[in-house]
Amino acid sequence: MTDDALDADARAILTGNDKGGYTIPTEGLYPFQWNWDSAFAAWGFSTFDADRAWTELDTLFSAQWDTGMVPHIIFHKEDDGYFPGPDVWGTGTTPASSGISQPPVTAILARLIHERTGDTERLRALYPHMLAFHRWWRDWRCVNGVACVTHPWESGRDNCPDWDPGMANVDTSGVGDYQRRDTGHVDASMRPGKEDYDRYLAIVYYGREHGWDQAKILHEGPFLMADPAIQFILIRANRDLAAIAELLGEDPSEPRAMADEIEAALPEIWNEELQAYCARDMKTGEFAKAISSGAALGLLAGVENAAMEQKLGAMWDRVTYGIPSNDPAADSFDPRRYWRGPTWPVVNALIAVGLSSAGRTTEEARLRRETAELIRNGGFFEYFDPIDGTACGGDRFTWTAAIWLAWAS
Ligand code: 9WN
Numbered sequence: 001m002t003d004d005a006l007d008a009d010a011r012a013i014l015t016g017n018d019k020g021g022y023t024i025p026t027e028g029l030y031p032f033q034w035n036w037d038s039a040f041a042a043w044g045f046s047t048f049d050a051d052r053a054w055t056e057l058d059t060l061f062s063a064q065w066d067t068g069m070v071p072h073i074i075f076h077k078e079d080d081g082y083f084p085g086p087d088v089w090g091t092g093t094t095p096a097s098s099g100i101s102q103p104p105v106t107a108i109l110a111r112l113i114h115e116r117t118g119d120t121e122r123l124r125a126l127y128p129h130m131l132a133f134h135r136w137w138r139d140w141r142c143v144n145g146v147a148c149v150t151h152p153w154e155s156g157r158d159n160c161p162d163w164d165p166g167m168a169n170v171d172t173s174g175v176g177d178y179q180r181r182d183t184g185h186v187d188a189s190m191r192p193g194k195e196d197y198d199r200y201l202a203i204v205y206y207g208r209e210h211g212w213d214q215a216k217i218l219h220e221g222p223f224l225m226a227d228p229a230i231q232f233i234l235i236r237a238n239r240d241l242a243a244i245a246e247l248l249g250e251d252p253s254e255p256r257a258m259a260d261e262i263e264a265a266l267p268e269i270w271n272e273e274l275q276a277y278c279a280r281d282m283k284t285g286e287f288a289k290a291i292s293s294g295a296a297l298g299l300l301a302g303v304e305n306a307a308m309e310q311k312l313g314a315m316w317d318r319v320t321y322g323i324p325s326n327d328p329a330a331d332s333f334d335p336r337r338y339w340r341g342p343t344w345p346v347v348n349a350l351i352a353v354g355l356s357s358a359g360r361t362t363e364e365a366r367l368r369r370e371t372a373e374l375i376r377n378g379g380f381f382e383y384f385d386p387i388d389g390t391a392c393g394g395d396r397f398t399w400t401a402a403i404w405l406a407w408a409s
Pocket residue numbers: 025030034035036037072153155156157158182
């Protein structure tokens with residue numbers, strides 16, 4: 001297929017996955033609106049339909065809780081093709097939604113979309129919602145400035161070895177039987193395992209049993225881990241929100257202060273042994289055993305660190321295509337199992353935003369070339385084997401199509 005044909009197909013994927021004001025990540029596997037997927041979808045739409053781009057973000061924020069949280073899944077319409085659905089989450093919200101969030105990339109992408117479309121009034125309407133979202137992260141997911149996740153799904157990098165230390169201590173004795181749906185749509189060997197799902201559910205059941213009480217979940221819940229990716233994303237997102245505030249004539253001091261506080265906490269997640277910023281179990285202090293693609297988002301936050309960059313460069317050189325989600329030198333590396341090794345075009349795109357900001361044009365071009373090659377050879381899949389380029393997971397994937405249009409092509 002030529003690049004022009006790929007452009008047309010990418011647009012067709014976005015419009016085909018449009019369910020009326022929001023996109024689903026892909027037919028079958030993910031039939032609802034997902035939080036960070038939508039932010040990337042909006043970026044893709046902004047290349048050919050500015051109005052539709054802003055609508056995607058408006059719909060996402062229309063599901064924002066009074067607390068400021070933007071849920072990770074919004075169940076606009078019923079569909080029993082995905083598990084766990086709204087009954088399992090039991091949040092009681094309208095529209096129905098899950099009880100956790102996802103990486104807060106909206107301000108980063110809203111700024112990029114605005115640069116492309118210049119729709120200042122659409123940005124202005126979103127600003128207070130994004131600020132409330134960031135305050136929620138500060139109040140309910142940061143511990144002295146360390147950004148944490150209360151569920152691996154909240155990180156968006158579900159079964160990444162980053163979460164192995166915390167997952168090992170999740171009690172699954174009360175989980176019982178359940179029927180997964182994901183493995184009916186895609187190859188089970190490319191998905192998280194049953195032990196992972198038992199733990200995912202145990203954490204969900206805890207939240208539901210405690211009425212999604214955030215203080216309980218943060219201080220006493222079964223899982224709390226520092227997430228280097230979200231630490232970097234929040235620094236950048238708050239800086240971008242401050243820039244948006246200035247553009248709109250609002251006071252930038254609060255988002256600026258949030259960015260500073262999170263940046264000041266970075267030493268808490270520095271793993272001396274690995275010479276990298278790392279996931280860390282906040283209950284035991286234990287670090288993850290390997291560097292992950294989360295560390296590669298450092299430049300997004302303006303964090304330059306020669307020792308870590310050397311590690312990341314070595315990790316990248318061990319594969320052929322893109323930044324792997326897990327270090328191929330680690331025992332836990334598995335090139336096709338979801339977040340335990342594959343490269344994700346969407347994460348490569350976010351890393352590239354950081355590389356561009358830091359003026360690393362050569363590395364940015366390499367990452368773009370490798371990601372584009374995966375898509376040209378394999379199609380708009382969810383993720384890829386970073387060694388031989390095999391396409392994995394769901395096909396005709398919204399965020400892969402979106403980043404093709406906005407960045408990779
Ligand atoms: C759980 C939709 C989402 C992405 C996540 C990805 C995957 C869900 C799942 O799919 O997670 O949220 O059921 O596997 O890990 O990053 O947002 O594309």
